[in-house]
Amino acid sequence: MLTANRLSFRYGARAPYVLRDVALSIHPGEIVGLSGPSGRGKSTLGRLLAGHLEPTSGTITIDDRAGSNGQFHPVQYLHQSPIFATDPRWRISRIIAEGWSPDEVTRTELGIDDSWYARYPHEVSGGELQRVALLRALAPGLRYLIADEITSMLDPVAQVEIWQFLLKRVRQGLGILAISHDRALLERIATRVVTI
Template sequence: MLEGRDLSFGYAGTSLFEQLSLAVPPRTIVGLTGRSGRGKSSLGRILAGHLRPSSGTVVIDGQPRKCGALDSVQYLHQTPIFAFNPRWRIERILSEAWPCDADTRRSLEIPDALLRRYPHELSGGELQRVAVLRALAPGVRYLIADEITAALDPITQARLWRVLQERVADGLGILAISHDRALLQRIAGTVRAL
């Protein structure tokens, strides 16, 4: 289980949340919604190890997170272009993470021709599918999905979530962060507001 226990965090003297606890069990999608500026993305980054909380603890499968350690949590953001080296072709970007299998690539509709392109040559939907593929490396048990389908058309959005729901059935736990409460009610077992 991925847990945030009694987490507090803020910027420049402004508190975003205090004593917040949240758990993401395996085989579950937990939805997190709320107005802009309430700390949803900050909470996701804390759980993924990208930010330190002011107080509290992040626990992964019963063990406290070690700062800077590689672990089983991946963070996906709304704008995936910033997560890619612009000088690398997609094939190299993916191979750095794991030797992606053809079945997973096909399920995410990533054709071979796309692998030879650079990130700036892909559409937003193609980039997001590549980001998801990279994050689904073996050993990843938890995914923080921060508005990952907000900029996608409804059909692409549904296809991407279908692939992720299949991974949830296989054991993945997901924290789905979104302003779209209707989407979260369709995909998540529980929805929490921040």
């Protein structure tokens, strides 16, 4: 179980708190929806859980143990705009290889074409690049995925395809924190919805 216990965060000793005493848990095979107005710290919480930020106070544990083993982090963060999560100088093949060498079945399930591998991030669509970012995050050792508005900028067909793929992974034990302003989406996919 991924657990945040009394988690607080602020950007500097004199800055106001973005998050204060947050408690949250995500079980394997569960999607927890996270909603709330803009500016409440939803993305900050996601980055904390994935180890991109250090909490000001409080703890984050996986199965009652802190942190990762220093290699692949078992909690991965997917950004709303994947263009900001990829190096524009790298080809798609290198971006994916940064995480792992995926099998053909997973690539096919995500609809990733081999022809994309020779391209740069700006040479594929936003939906295609989000699939690439998702594929990279699915490296062996992934236990929890922070999905921060990952389909909000995509067309309805791409949204359905990505969430159908993720729901299959959830049935196989993946835990997901789904951050979204789309309450209807969260009501459809989430085991439970938390508001901050």
